[in-house]
Amino acid sequence: MCLFVVFDLFVAFLSTAAAQAPAAPRPPRSPRVELSVGAGFLGGSSLGTADADLRGRSNQPFQLFDTSSRIGGSVPLEVRLDFLLGPRYVFEIRGAWSRPELETSVTGDVEGAPPVSLGERVDQYSLDLGLLVNLRQARSRSVVPFVSAGAGYVGAVHEGLALLESGISFRGGGGLKYPLVMQRRGRIKGAGIRADAALIVMTSGLAAESGATRQLAATGSVYFSF
């Protein structure tokens, strides 16, 4: 994964910089980077209805059949790389992958074909940049609430990695962090768990052309501070 590579390079850079520092003792620094990995649930959402209309007489549409589509719920895997800009503000890069099923119901066929429900599973990737604001300073064994928002790219990929569609997504929500370990020394300066809840709005891609698609997401993660 790209994110892990980026992280490894960053850690390597920090280690090298530390090795070249003067021998004089320095106060231990606060963590600067957090990596979290987690999974959760991404809710389903309607993709809208669409009629397969022909142009009829007297400018009235003549319906061949109609459809109603939705994107099913899925279990996303999430990776976040957080850059701590201070005690409260965090710049966040988030990547996620899920495998929802697209479902389309077909009804009202003009030649009497029975209603059918059609599905197809797709891989959905997203990568977004965002800002997280801690609402309280982190202390060991103390819950830290936060709010976060971001925007980025979402792509739907079919089997064989053929890109089906791509679009823009916006994310807003919040959550809680619970530090389990905090220490001033050592490469890993902390670890904990976090829970996120967000509303994800997709304005194109698999979303219906006539509007945005809204999905609720909830994830649980473990994080490590460096």
Add this chain to the structure above:
Amino acid sequence: MPRLLLVAIVCAWTAPALAYSHFGTGVGTARVHWDDTPVRWFATERGVPGVTASVFQTTIARAFATWQDVPTASIEFAFAGFTAAEPFDEDGLSAIGFQDHPEMDRVLGATTFLYDDETGELIEADIFFNSIFEWSTAAGGDPDRFDVESVAVHEIGHFLGLGHSAIGETELRPEGGRRVLGSGAVMFPISLGRGSIVDRVLEADDIAGVSDLYPDGNFENSTGGVHGRVRRGSAPAKGAHVIVFNPRTGDLIGGFALGDDGGFQILGLTPGPYVVRVEPLDDADIDSFFALDDVDIDFLVTYYPRLVAAPSGGVGDSFDVTVRPK
């Protein structure tokens, strides 16, 4: 020296005639097409009641512009002047005009081609409008007359090398012929009737057709396709009409299972998931579309049980649609 062939296609009032297929006219492995653009066309100097020669020419120019303005196609046209030559004369001029054909009492217009049967390159194409009918160029149409521009857009589709589309629904008329209930393409072979001007505007199927024949810029990389077979038991359902529908864009685009194994391929699709519907070719005379004598129309309308993906710049996995007999 390749032979030159003269072929005619008509736009019918209640019953289509002669043969054609969609997405380019097959000539062996070549497609009928223009190699050199802009394609020069002439208008005859003859008018009919309600439509002067001058108004006819400007209306035809508008119909050419409708095809020329398709952003994903690269064909261009140029009006070369008025002519005393007649449509259907083999004179190297592509002439368009009115002619009186009382013997063709259900034919609004027709297009003839002169083309190289080895390369498919068009040398000449003529269009006639049957002056036994009453014609109009009124902006909003005339309920008692046929619209010149609508029929012109259809005939110019043939002039480009497109055949007929089967996206439409009809019913039999007691007095004979068919009545169109709905049409999903300008290239549907039967007119919606007097007063209708809807065929002035191209549909997704028409746009996919001309873009496939004259692709421009990034068309092939930015669109995708689907392919598969239509089967009835272990046999191909030859000539079955396959429609794909994109629920996101509302586009309907059609094709035919013309392969020996019932194979079909539909290109020029906006990438995304599609509903696939297969129906027998029973809404117009089969020879409106192609000259096959083993077309299977004895099966029920069938949906492929999954959504089918048209990937960007490619063609998705092949799939079989199995239809059941009526």
